[in-house]
Each structure stands twice: as C-alpha cells, then as structure tokens.
Amino acid sequence: MDVVSPELNSHLPDEIMDIEAIEDVPHSQSEPSDDISVPMETDTPVAAENLSLCSSSSTEFTQNLTTSTTTDSTFNSLTGTSVSTSGLQKLTAPFTISPANHQIILNKLASSQATEAAKSAGIQPQVIKQEGQKLLVTTIGKSGQPIVLQLPQTASKPGISQMPGDAKSQTPQFKVVTISGRSELKPVVGSAGNQVATLQAQQLKTVQISKKTPTSSAAPIKFIITKTVNSKGLSPQTSVSPVIAGRVLTQNSPVMPPRTITLSEPHNTSIQSIPGKKIAISPLKTPSKVTVVSVASPTSNSSQKSVALPVNVALSQQILTVQQPASVSPVKVATGQTTAQNIKPVQSVSVGGVSGSQFKTIIPLASQPNVQQIQVPGSRFHYVRLVTATTASSTVQPSGASTSSIQTAKPVVVGAGTVRMSVPIVPAQTIKQVAPKPLTPATVVTTTQTQQRLIMPATPLPQIQPNFTNLPPGTVLAPAPGGGNMGYAVVPAQYVTQIQQPPFVTLASSSSFPPSAGVQSQSRLPLNGMTAAETTPRPRKPCNCTKSQCLKLYCDCFANGEFCNNCNCNNCFNNLEHETERLKAIKTCLDRNPEAFKPKIGKGKEGESDRRHSKGCNCKRSGCLKNYCECYEAKIMCSSICKCIGCKNFEESPERKTLMHLADAAEVRVQQQTAAKTKLSSQISDLLTRTTPVLTSGAGRLPYTFVTKEVLEATCECLLEQAKKAEQTHQPQAEAERLILEEFGHCLMRIISSAGKAKADCASINC
C-alpha cells in the first residue's frame, strides 16, 4: 500500500534529488527466504531493504509534484519547494535528503533531525541537489501507486553522482524508489509545468543518496521513507523497474514555505533486506517525521527492478509522520479547487486512485487528541491510527510565504501537527482481498492536533482492500487504482479506528467515542496460502485474558497485532491508552522471537504448496485432532516438523477422516437446516404476501381466526361435495382432483374475502 499523507503529497518538494547511494547501501542484504521476520512497530533491525514504493499493479494514479526551483541555501540538501498534489494542493517546502535513514524528510524548520540522525548513524549527511532530477517513488499495493517527486528539469546537478548514462539525456531524470516488487507500474513523469508525462523506463534512475553534507532543515515536516519491501529475490542493487506508475507532485505555488525532504540512510548498522512482501516499519520517535511506508506487493519474483534503499527500521521510529505546527503552520497547501476558501486548518488527503484529485479529501483538523483505532482487515496490525502528538509545536515557524499561500483559492493547511504513521510490518501473505466495509455514516474524523500519528498496516496490504471511498469527509483511505490496495491511508488525526476484519472500516469521531473507549474491531490475519474463502474475514473471539494484560502472546488479540476490542479481558493494556507498554511488549516479544508476529501457518518447503505450521505443534494428548492443536485448528495436517505425540492429524489417519466426515456432515446438516429455515420463512412470507395483500398492506394482518373449525368443516364439505360430484359423473381421477382443488381454491378465496371484508368493517366501525 502506499501510504502517503495528503499533506505529504502536498508538501513534497519538487526537487528531490540526488539521493545518492541508495543503491549503494552497503548494509542491505537480501534474504533468500520469503518469510522473514516481520518487524512490527518495534525497532527490529529489519533494516535495510530495497525501498521500493512501487506496488504491483499498474497505476494510473499520478500526482504531480512539480518542483519549483526554489532552493534553500540554508539547507545543503536539495531544496524542494512548492508542491501541489494533483494540482489541488500547493506546497512549498525545501527538502533535504539524508542518506542516514533513507528517509525523505520534509522539514520546515528544523534542521536537523535527519542530519543528526545521519550523524548518529555515523554517516555524514549529504545535501542532495536535485536540479533536473526527479524522484519517483512508487507505492505499495497491487495497483501500486508510485509517487513521483519531480525535480527541476534543469540538467545540471552539481555535487551529485549520477549513474553512468544518466547525464546524457536531457530528459527529466527520475530517481525511483520502489518499495514493492511489482513491475506493472506505469511510468509517469511529471513535468515542471505541472504536466504529467509518462515516464520512460529509460529515464528512470536509481535513487542515490548522497552522503555529503548534512542537511539542516528548519522545516518541521519530514517525509521519511523508512520501509522497503523487497520482492523475493530483489536485490538492493537492482535498478529501477522500467515501468513505473508515477505519482507526480506538481509545484504550484512558489510562495510556499520551504520544506525539506530528506532521504536518509538507516541508522542501523545491521540491515536486513526484507524480502518482498514484508515491510518492517518501526514506530517513529520524532513527531515531526513523515514516513512513507509501502506495503509489499504480493509475491513477486517480479522482474521489476527497484532501487535498493536501505531503510531504517528502528523500533522507535514512526512510520509516517507529518509534522506541522497546528495553528501557525507555515505550510499551507493550496488546492486547485476554487470552491473552498478560507478554511480552518485541515488536512487534505488525496486518495490514490484513479486520479489523486478525485479522492482528495480535506480533513478539518480537530483539536481533540482523541485517538481511535483502525484495524485493517487482512493485516496483522491492521490498524490505522492517528494520534496527536505534542512535540510539533516547537517546530512552528512562521513564514510569510505560508501566509500568502493561505490566500489561495482553496488553501489547505496541512495538519497542524505531526502525523505519525506506524506500520507494523508483517510479511505479506497470500493475497486475499477483503472487501472493505463502508464506513459507518456516523464516522467523522476531525482533528486539529498539532501532531498526528497514523498507524497503518504494513503487511499484507495487498490482501486488504478496504472500501475507503466510502470514508467520510476528512478521511482518506484510497485504494490504489486498478483494484489496488490501499493507496493511501491518511486519516485525520487523533482517531484510531480499527477496521473490522470483514471489510469494515470504521472511523468514529472522537466525540462519539471517547478515547478511553476507543472502538476497536478485531480482524484476523489471513493465513498464508489460504484460499480466499478460507481467509474470509471472520470476527475473532474476544479474549479473556486476566493476567497477561493482553501484552503477551497468550492473548490472541495481541498475538494477531490487534487491539483488544469488546473483549472480556481484565487489566488490558493492549490498547492505545497503554501504547508505551504495548510497544515495549511487542519489542520484548520480538526480541524473544523475531517471528513472533508472523503467521504461524505458511507455505511449506520449496515446492510445497500446502500450508503448514511454521514451527509445528507439540501435542501430546489431543492426538492433534482437537483445537488445542494449532495445526488442526488451522485445518492443516501435521508435518514433519511437528513434535507431536500420537498424532492422528495426517492424511491417511482414519480418525482424522472420520472426524472430517463428521464435521462435514454436521456442516451439511447445519447448512441444510439453515436453508430449510430460510426457504420456509421465505415461503411463509411469500404466502402471506400473496394471499393477504390487502390486509397486509393496510393496518394489519388478516385475522386468521377466520379459519375456524366451522370454516374448515364447511370447506371440507365443499371439497367432499366436489368429490362426490365427480364420482357421480364418473370423472377420471385426475379430473376429480382438479375439481377438488379448484373448489379448494374457491373456498380459500371466499375465506380471504370474508376475512378482509370483516376486517374492513371492523376498521370502519372502530373509526
């Protein structure tokens, strides 16, 4: 999935440039296996991966980010400036790219978080100059919504190392960062003139992050790309895939306050390459960062080439953070639309979809720090959370430019505060699409916090395809075009709502749901290899934990990366109110077992198509034919890795077959009963409808008391009379039956008529 906050889009600098060394990231290591530990919100050293934002399917969705040439000398980094998303938003912001984290940081004021980070990482930050270069970031999701950061097309880029062969072309140069492995993306090129052009594959360049000068950015907004998803076999050094759908941000207003976008290399020395489907994202430490996390595209051995971009997956990092001063936010986004005018601070969110503009949503910022949880179906941590942060205020930097920008026809103030997006990472599983449930009408999200935090499911996003289009105004969750995955998950603010597993996305306003009572729904992560039917979302049972505080794997909710909701647990800490403890617990679990949050049921060995338990069971008494057994529970048979005793859960097991037959029979019986009930009910309803149309349409039903004993007797006499008559006339049996039935029909009609008449009379009398 592509997670880009609307604000982020708007703020994207035109010039993101020379991101040197992205390819070069020394740390990155590709993992052979598909399944690798999935970093969650923790700082698991997932580290370096290729950062490919591209999601699988081709997307036509593009946002233009046209960069103006504005550069901030103060920042050694590339300077990006005004950025408009889909032409709706304008943003001017200098950006810097720091190699430290492979992060793109839009930073207005501040300097140096990225820089410092880079320093801390032992890397000397380097300012990237980007003129004439463009950064193309492809996004997650099947459809893959690439984000293109367009640099000024000016050819010369001092101080930038270019790939061989890059320099020659005058065509715009693009730096592509791909998070996912799909290659189906369509190249899109944003031209400086706000025009979107198709990006030719040849034009794509590998994104490099220069390690030169640290970029000090005053801008509070940082756009950090920390996660990468590698498709299987994707090596960091792989080049950009030729075809990439791009999202181009066009720069509209030169007046916009400067923002800094920094791509920094991961601080972590130990970097692991994440095989495609998996993205590790760690929680943000600093509020003022925006992290873009893409969900790994489904499996892919895809030929798509992506630039290897090591990503810092520090535990404390937050995935997506857009920080802006609430009240004084210097950065304002002007949308192309003219309808709206002064608006209280809002967040605009563009949903990646067909066209960014169409889905763009402006979200009023609310002031309350309420948080609600969103849980996305199909993902381990399927929650999108927006949490208000407190630190953003310090970064406020008044700028005249921003003020002017407000004057724009449809100014959109990017969130007052920081938006953090945390994406727990789980290995992408088999792709199952879950139809999202439309948001409840009551869901309203408004926030005005200085800082917002968004936690997005990072994992099998491809599996998730919530219907975000139904989101209420102010909420943006855009599925990628082409049936893609969630394109964006930008939710205003303080709300964290969990999307119910069955494709439901619920966003509740803070007013409706007090923070303490955040609405949470639970979903279950589809098992690997399971068919769509098997993975059909089903509501998970509420837990009953009493001693674990729901912060241990004993708790199914916690183990599934979900918040407890409507559970029966006591002293539950598995909620936003205890975020710190929860994160700590997650870290602890991961420390103990890096794969603790991975699905236990995955593919078997190479070549094996059957699912199997990753660790195998250890059953001793159940014969692996009860739900105590995790294999049996998952409806899979035990495998060679199981250490069970007296296992009867194997293919040829008679007990198992018997059990299966019994289960099947029971299921069939239930289905039949259900069907019978349904049919009967339908028939009764239909009968009543047809036979008593007048009565039912009126104030009441036909008084069945009319079918009295006398009436029945009279009817029977009539029928007998018909029978006698037929007999006397020597009618054939068939004819006799016909006459009898005909008479029965007449009787019924008379009864009904009489009843209706009586009812009408009664009604008239009562009146």
Next chain:
DNA sequence: GAGTTTGAAACT
C-alpha cells in the same frame, strides 16, 4: 457456568 484439559508461551 464452573471446572478440567491442553499446549503454547513464558520463564528458569
């Protein structure tokens, strides 16, 4: 619904 059984998770 209470009590028992079970096996994973956690702990030593």
Next chain:
DNA sequence: CAGTTTCAAACTC
C-alpha cells in the same frame, strides 16, 4: 536447550 510454570483457549460436564 530442556524442564517447569504460566496462561488462556478448548473442552467437558
């Protein structure tokens, strides 16, 4: 790594 304890779900009555 093995043994033990803890825990919550599954199961039985």
